[in-house]
Amino acid sequence: MHARSDDFPLAETDLVLRLRTAGCVFAEDEARLLRQTARDTAELDAMAARRIAGHPLEHVLGWAWFAGLRVAVEPGVFVPRRRTEFLVRCAADAAPTATPPLVVDLCCGTGAVGAAVLAALSDRGELHAADIDPAAVRCARRNLARAGGHVHQGDLFAALPPALRGRVHVLTANVPYVPTGEIPLLPPEARDHEPRPALDGGPDGLALLRRVAADAAAWLAPGGALLTETGTRQAEPAARLLAAAGLTPTVAEDPDLHATVLTARRP
Secondary structure, eight states: OOOOGGGOSSOHHHHHHHHHHTTOTTHHHHHHHHHHHOSSHHHHHHHHHHHHTTOOHHHHHTEEEETTEEEEOOTTSOOOOGGGHHHHHHHHHHSOSSSOOEEEEESOTTSHHHHHHHHHTTTOSEEEEEESOHHHHHHHHHHHTTTTOEEEESSGGGGSOGGGTTTEEEEEEOOOOBOGGGGGGSOHHHHHHSOGGGTBOOTTSOHHHHHHHHHHHHHEEEEEEEEEEEOGGGHHHHHHHHHHTTOEEEEEEETTTTEEEEEEEOO
16 A cells, blocks of 8 residues: 655655756656655655656656556556557557457557557457567566456567467557667657667668568458557658558647557558
8 A cells, every 4th residue: 555645754845856956847746656656755765766866757656647547667668658649549440340359569568558459449359469578578468467468579470379460450569760860869768768679760760660561461451450650750751661561551640749640551
């Protein structure tokens, strides 16, 4: 059971000041979350010290809110971004209504996207998720246990059961799309504490998407859709490579979330 924020002798204003001095923009909110999550004063001090040292808040707390779900986030695992909630909405909209959908989440990280898509579909359907990183797979298994999701470890489609081939209705692949040369420009929280393979999209940010696109049509059911997030300036070249792979792409944007999503259907 977590302690109440008033159980600690450390004054909240002192904690807020320490966080603000360290550059935390939302210091008041972060202080409240730290105090609500810590079980005692020693843990609060340790958590505050990690946050002040630059660790992502979600790694310090051990969880993140994503699309209305509380998602477990372990240190060293990619933190789900709020903008990716647009990908979830697009994926849920792409699912068939006449049959329980088969949903696959590649590069699943914490499993947040797959869990949120299934929740948006009222848990209607079958979910498989895959990641190459053992820490991400361990985290995803925690998050997808409630939904009965199946989590596999391996490199993209090679991780999936062969029986899924040609049957997938919704395929989400939140692949990394930051160009290699721009990795040093990322905030230190991401650059220093999240796995490089989850951030680095290759020279033009499209390296992993090319690999997904090359095999996607063979795994999608007729009319099934591949959905992926990308940067605004990469949307056109990403759409071209998806079209070259035999899919029919469309681009959608959510200006409030600064999010761009490509939906590419198998004819």
